[in-house]
Amino acid sequence: MSKYEVAEPHVLGPEVVVPCCPPIAAGELSVPDAKRMAVMFKALSDPVRLRLFSKVASHPAGEACVCDIMDVGVSQPTVSHHLKKLREAGLLTSERRGTWVYYRVAPSVVAAMSAMLDLRPAAAGS
Numbered sequence: 001m002s003k004y005e006v007a008e009p010h011v012l013g014p015e016v017v018v019p020c021c022p023p024i025a026a027g028e029l030s031v032p033d034a035k036r037m038a039v040m041f042k043a044l045s046d047p048v049r050l051r052l053f054s055k056v057a058s059h060p061a062g063e064a065c066v067c068d069i070m071d072v073g074v075s076q077p078t079v080s081h082h083l084k085k086l087r088e089a090g091l092l093t094s095e096r097r098g099t100w101v102y103y104r105v106a107p108s109v110v111a112a113m114s115a116m117l118d119l120r121p122a123a124a125g126s
Contacts (some may be wrong), residue, residue, distance in 0.1 A: 023118040037116060040109070043089035048072050049082045053091060056103045065102040 029037070044050050055069040070079050083103065086092040092103045 018092055023116055023120070025119050030110055037113075039089050040091060040113060043085050043091055046082065046085075048074055048078070049086055052079065053105070056092060057105045057110070063102045066101045066103065069103070 013020050025058055035052075038057075042054060051072045052069055054065045055072075059068065066079070066083065071081065074082075081092070083092065083101075085093055091109055092094060093106050
């Protein structure tokens with residue numbers, strides 16, 4: 001795994017955040033890092049997707065059944081389309097249980113995106 005990938009929880013544990021890309025203040029982003037981050041931010045740039053992501057992230061159980069988050073003012077097929085886009089961007093994971101699909105925020109994603117946007121200068125030797 002490279003220095004800037006989001007680690008899977010079984011590799012480093014849920015508390016460890018490995019940014020997917022270097023912090024903005026660390027220097028110019030490479031083309032691959034910029035593309036990787038643009039996909040995530042683009043997925044969140046849609047108001048419906050941002051609401052769905054927020055509903056999953058703030059759900060008391062740490063995961064949300066699609067049946068609990070569908071009330072965002074669009075049809076069920078549109079909700080499914082937006083959830084697919086969030087999964088494809090690496091922001092959500094999903095698990096089918098019977099007829100329902102449960103969603104979780106992907107491990108370390110929010111912290112990694114936040115770390116990427118950190119404007120503090122990188123420490124020497126990082």
